[in-house]
Amino acid sequence: MSLMAAQPERSEAATKQADPGRGPGLEAATAPHRPSLADWFGGTSWSAKAFRLVLSFGLAAAVWEVVARYFVTNRLILVPFSEVLTALVQEVTTGQLWVHARVTLLEIAIAFPMAVVIGMALGLVIASSRVVQQVLDPLLTAAYSVPIVALAPLFVAWLGFGVESKVAIILLVAVFPIVINTEVGLRSTDAGLIEAARSFNATRWQVFRTVSLPFAIPFIIGGMRVAFTRTLVGVVVAEFFGAFAGFGYVILSASQTYATARLLGYVVLLAILGMVSSIALRAWEARLAPWREVRE
Numbered sequence: 025m026s027l028m029a030a031q032p033e034r035s036e037a038a039t040k041q042a043d044p045g046r047g048p049g050l051e052a053a054t055a056p057h058r059p060s061l062a063d064w065f066g067g068t069s070w071s072a073k074a075f076r077l078v079l080s081f082g083l084a085a086a087v088w089e090v091v092a093r094y095f096v097t098n099r100l101i102l103v104p105f106s107e108v109l110t111a112l113v114q115e116v117t118t119g120q121l122w123v124h125a126r127v128t129l130l131e132i133a134i135a136f137p138m139a140v141v142i143g144m145a146l147g148l149v150i151a152s153s154r155v156v157q158q159v160l161d162p163l164l165t166a167a168y169s170v171p172i173v174a175l176a177p178l179f180v181a182w183l184g185f186g187v188e189s190k191v192a193i194i195l196l197v198a199v200f201p202i203v204i205n206t207e208v209g210l211r212s213t214d215a216g217l218i219e220a221a222r223s224f225n226a227t228r229w230q231v232f233r234t235v236s237l238p239f240a241i242p243f244i245i246g247g248m249r250v251a252f253t254r255t256l257v258g259v260v261v262a263e264f265f266g267a268f269a270g271f272g273y274v275i276l277s278a279s280q281t282y283a284t285a286r287l288l289g290y291v292v293l294l295a296i297l298g299m300v301s302s303i304a305l306r307a308w309e310a311r312l313a314p315w316r317e318v319r320e
Contacts, residue, residue, distance in 0.1 A: 031061040041300045046294070068079040080294075096219070100282055100284060102284070103284050103285045104289065106291045107285045110285070111283075111289045111290040112228060115286070115289065120274075124269050124274050124290075125271070125293075126269075127207050127263075128270045128272070129190060129268070130187065131187055131190045131194065131262070133306055134191050135190070135191040135194035135195055135198065136194070136198060136252060138191070138195060139195050139199045139251055139255070140202055140248060142202075143196070143199045143200070143251070144203025144244065146160070146203045146204050147202065147204070147206025147207040147209075147244075151210035151211050152207070152210075164200065164203060167196075168283060170195060171262055172196060173195050176193055176261055176262060177265050179196075179262075184266075185266040185268070190263065190267070193258050193259075193261065196259060197254045197257065197258040198252070198254050200250045200251075201247040201252050202244065202248060203247075204247065205244055205246055205248075205250075206243065206244050208243055209239065209241070209244055210239075210240045212240070212243070213235060213239040213240065217239070221234065221235050228268075241312050245308060246309075248305055249301070249305050252305070253298050253302075256297065256298055259272060259296070260275060263276075266277050270292060271290050274286070274287075275287055275291065278290070
């Protein structure tokens with residue numbers, strides 16, 4: 025009986041060995057790949073990047089919690105991260121978060137695209153003419169050097185307490201990185217590429233559209249990333265003066281009432297907003313300039 029039971033097993037094993045299409049190489053090739061630790065920490069896939077992002081946030085939150093509980097015990101200076109989350113949950117429950125987020129995001133949604141359009145236009149004009157560059161560069165440098173805190177009350181006095189003054193302040197701080205990066209990107213275009221395009225009788229517009237602009241895209245998006253971080257600073261400073269809602273208004277009122285957890289909660293939200301915008305702009309750059317990713 026045991027001999028009869030063992031016979032099919034030998035036949036099946038012999039069939040597997042005789043079948044050339046089921047060799048060990050094919051089985052190994054069709055086996056699913058399990059990511060290793062090196063893949064998670066050094067890989068370029070979206071899952072690996074998300075893992076590193078979550079890990080960095082988790083480590084930062086853990087360090088924050090430990091430092092606030094065991095090293096900095098003064099709650100007026102620093103509170104544990106868990107208390108910050110509790111304060112944010114309370115803001116969501118009461119509906120205050122949505123009120124202030126609506127105001128701040130509206131101001132950013134109006135001002136940042138305007139800064140991008142104006143900055144790219146000024147950068148293009150400056151890069152296209154040496155005379156314009158010599159005339160405008162000193163003025164832009166002087167305006168860029170003026171501290172925004174000194175001008176914010178003037179904009180509120182000129183334009184009132186509405187959205188207009190906030191948009192003007194954000195434009196003042198956000199437009200300059202885009203101007204500078206657009207100019208540098210257009211002037212840094214490889215001269216060999218331009219000469220190659222001209223050798224095929226390309227017009228000036230065709231050279232700009234097919235050579236100069238694609239070459240400058242990484243510079244422009246880099247300027248946009250810097251400009252968005254300055255936009256967050258600008259909107260907070262703008263809401264410090266004459267605002268009745270918004271993240272800056274909440275941060276100022278929380279500092280005056282020593283509500284440190286509430287203050288830090290809105291600061292964390294601003295940091296997350298800046299991080300998300302940077303990731304989105306990087307993804308947009310990889311889509312518009314894929315050759316840069318390949319080269320890196």
